[in-house]
Amino acid sequence: MDTQIKEEVKIRKAAEADSKDISSLIIATLQQSNSSDYCEDEIARLCAAHSCSDITDMIATKELLVAEKNERIAGCIALVFAEQEPGTALVTTVFVHPGFQGQGIGKLLMSFAEEVTRGRNIRTLKLYSSITAHSFYIKLGYKDISGSIPALTDDDIFAMSKSIV
Numbered sequence: 001m002d003t004q005i006k007e008e009v010k011i012r013k014a015a016e017a018d019s020k021d022i023s024s025l026i027i028a029t030l031q032q033s034n035s036s037d038y039c040e041d042e043i044a045r046l047c048a049a050h051s052c053s054d055i056t057d058m059i060a061t062k063e064l065l066v067a068e069k070n071e072r073i074a075g076c077i078a079l080v081f082a083e084q085e086p087g088t089a090l091v092t093t094v095f096v097h098p099g100f101q102g103q104g105i106g107k108l109l110m111s112f113a114e115e116v117t118r119g120r121n122i123r124t125l126k127l128y129s130s131i132t133a134h135s136f137y138i139k140l141g142y143k144d145i146s147g148s149i150p151a152l153t154d155d156d157i158f159a160m161s162k163s164i165v
Contacts, residue, residue, distance in 0.1 A: 009105055011112050014064040014076065019055040021073045022066065025097045026050040032098040037131040038156065062092060065112065067105050074100035077109040081120065089117045091127035110140055114164045123165050129158040
C-alpha cells in the first residue's frame with residue numbers, strides 16, 4: 001500500500017451528520033461509474049435506495065466507515081458481522097467518488113476492512129460485487145464463490161469471498 005495515500009486519507013466511523021455527503025457520493029458514483037454496466041432504470045433504483053435517510057439507517061445498523069481526503073468524504077465502506085455465519089463478515093457497500101477513483105482509496109478501504117475483521121477473529125470476508133467493480137475485487141484476491149464460473153446473481157452482481165486469515 002502506498003504510504004503517501006495512507007497519510008493523505010483518514011478513515012473513520014461515519015456519523016449521522018455525514019449522511020447527506022455519503023448519499024451524494026454514492027449517487028454520483030452510480031451515475032458516473034456504474035452507468036456503462038447497468039440500465040438507466042437499475043441506476044435509478046439503486047440511487048433511490050441510497051437516500052439520506054437510507055444512509056442514516058445504515059449508520060445505525062452497520063459498521064459504516066468513510067475515507068476523507070482533503071477534508072472531503074472520498075469513499076465509504078459498510079460491514080456487517082453475520083451472527084448466523086460465525087467467522088464471516090459481509091461487505092455490503094463500497095463506493096469511491098469518481099473524482100477520487102484511481103488514487104488507491106478503494107484499496108485502502110478494503111485493506112482497512114480486512115484489518116477490522118481480523119481483529120474480530122473473522123476468517124472470511126464476503127461481498128456482492130457490481131459488474132463495474134468485479135475486476136477490482138479480483139485484483140485484491142477475492143474469488144467468485146461458485147468457483148470456475150462467475151457467480152452472477154439475478155441482480156447482475158457477483159457473489160465473492162476471500163479468506164483473510
